[in-house]
Amino acid sequence: NAGVMQNPRHLVRRRGQEARLRCSPMKGHSHVYWYRQLPEEGLKFMVYLQKENIIDESGMPKERFSAEFPKEGPSILRIQQVVRGDSAAYFCASSTPGQGLNTEAFFGQGTRLTVV
Amino acid sequence: GQSLEQPSEVTAVEGAIVQINCTYQTSGFYGLSWYQQHDGGAPTFLSYNGLDGLEETGRFSSFLSRSDSYGYLLLQELQMKDSASYFCAVPLHSSASKIIFGSGTRLSIRP
Numbered sequence: 001n002a003g004v005m006q007n008p009r010h011l012v013r014r015r016g017q018e019a020r021l022r023c024s025p026m027k028g029h030s031h032v033y034w035y036r037q038l039p040e041e042g043l044k045f046m047v048y049l050q051k052e053n054i055i056d057e058s059g060m061p062k063e064r065f066s067a068e069f070p071k072e073g074p075s076i077l078r079i080q081q082v083v084r085g086d087s088a089a090y091f092c093a094s095s096t097p098g099q100g101l102n103t104e105a106f107f108g109q110g111t112r113l114t115v116v
Numbered sequence: 117g118q119s120l121e122q123p124s125e126v127t128a129v130e131g132a133i134v135q136i137n138c139t140y141q142t143s144g145f146y147g148l149s150w151y152q153q154h155d156g157g158a159p160t161f162l163s164y165n166g167l168d169g170l171e172e173t174g175r176f177s178s179f180l181s182r183s184d185s186y187g188y189l190l191l192q193e194l195q196m197k198d199s200a201s202y203f204c205a206v207p208l209h210s211s212a213s214k215i216i217f218g219s220g221t222r223l224s225i226r227p
Contacts, residue, residue: 033215041220042203042217042219044217045217048214091159104149106161107158107159108158109157109158110158
């Protein structure tokens with residue numbers, strides 16, 4: 001089991017460009033969660049998705065940010081027109097339908113986004 | 117709303133014991149988890165308490181008191197590799213749901 005795979009590990013974008021972050025959940029997991037972590041801070045919930053469905057996006061900024069989890073392929077977190085304040089580590093976690101994240105959440109290694 | 121409070125930094129000596137406290141305030145409660153994160157790494161699960169009491173896993177133990185809305189992580193026989201950030205976390209619902217994380221406690225270990 002390869003675990004939760006995120007790519008790229010590091011991403012550098014100029015202000016105004018788009019950033020696409022990918023997350024492939026663990027085999028058998030159909031729920032994906034995205035978190036953002038600023039330096040020296042905790043993880044902030046952004047969005048919770050199931051296949052083809054957004055369950056909870058209460059942590060997503062209202063503009064420029066979107067997420068999807070298509071029937072086939074990885075989950076994508078998309079940030080349009082990036083600004084310096086978007087620089088952070090973005091983590092993806094996955095779980096199975098019956099498990100949720102109540103006990104153990106499996107995290108990917110994260111994507112470190114740097115906006116220059 | 118939901119909030120979790122934990123100390124921002126703790127320093128301890130190699131071989132010693134350290135306790136990291138966490139107090140929480142949530143509209144519902146479905147358990148308290150602990151995660152470890154090394155610099156530049158991913159958060160990794162350490163423990164989960166759904167009921168009051170102590171859960172022990174090797175050198176690490178976690179305690180929960182639901183009446184006090186309080187828990188702690190106890191690390192024994194500290195090793196240099198235990199230097200990391202430790203987060204307490206709570207799920208918001210009883211089944212598949214998001215987890216809310218505390219701001220983390222940075223544990224520094226001296227030789």
